Amino acid sequence: MIALSDRFEFLCEIENEAGTAKLARTLAETAEPGALLLLSGELGTGKTTLVKHLAAAFGIDPNAVRSPTFTLVHEYRDGRLPLVHMDVYRLEGPDDFEGIGGYEYLDHNEGLIVIEWGETVLDALDPDWLQLRLELVPEGSEVARRVWATSEGPGGTAWLARLRSRLGENLL
Numbered sequence: 750m751i752a753l754s755d756r757f758e759f760l761c762e763i764e765n766e767a768g769t770a771k772l773a774r775t776l777a778e779t780a781e782p783g784a785l786l787l788l789s790g791e792l793g794t795g796k797t798t799l800v801k802h803l804a805a806a807f808g809i810d811p812n813a814v815r816s817p818t819f820t821l822v823h824e825y826r827d828g829r830l831p832l833v834h835m836d837v838y839r840l841e842g843p844d845d846f847e848g849i850g851g852y853e854y855l856d857h858n859e860g861l862i863v864i865e866w867g868e869t870v871l872d873a874l875d876p877d878w879l880q881l882r883l884e885l886v887p888e889g890s891e892v893a894r895r896v897w898a899t900s901e902g903p904g905g906t907a908w909l910a911r912l913r914s915r916l917g918e919n920l921l
């Protein structure tokens with residue numbers, strides 16, 4: 750079972766995919782090398798789409814970004830910062846994470862690592878990360894999303910503070 754932290758606080762509401770792009774740009778501008786971002790939320794809430802826009806913000810071709818559901822890890826080294834994109838939905842836990850080389854990537858993180866369904870391997874991670882949870886806005890638009898955030902550790906917490914202050918108003 751996936752246990753979601755109850756410490757999430759509202760970050761912003763996204764009105765459409767342009768809002769997702771704006772969130773991604775702000776994440777890219779506020780990330781420091783070695784950052785770890787965990788993305789949570791049901792299938793179809795826009796985790797992979799956010800990573801595509803993050804890639805674009807780093808100068809990586811967003812069309813190269815594919816859902817890593819089958820290959821589990823994709824690495825993009827031609828951007829402003831190296832980007833590693835993982836999807837650990839199918840993993841049972843920390844042992845499987847080792848099997849996909851997860852710890853190697855974390856140990857050599859010179860850019861940004863993004864883990865979809867990161868809560869699956871939370872216990873395996875150094876406690877220093879930013880976690881975003883996406884959810885469809887229950888009623889109304891099919892494109893609007895609400896984003897909730899929590900963090901752990903000094904790097905993750907400082908990143909969240911920078912993100913909040915850069916986002917300013919909460920409607921993207």
Ligand SMILES: Nc1ncnc2c1ncn2[C@@H]1O[C@H](COP(=O)(O)OP(=O)(O)O)[C@@H](O)[C@H]1O
Nearest residue numbers: 763765766769791792793794795796797798892
């Ligand atoms: N505001 C939005 N932000 C992100 N994706 C959106 C938005 N509105 C609609 N979509 C669509 O929703 C789908 C999200 O899928 P995806 O990013 O693969 O989700 P996940 O990785 O969470 O399963 C995509 O088809 C995307 O085009």
Ligand SMILES: [Mg+2]
Nearest residue numbers: 796797816865
């Ligand atoms: Mg996905």
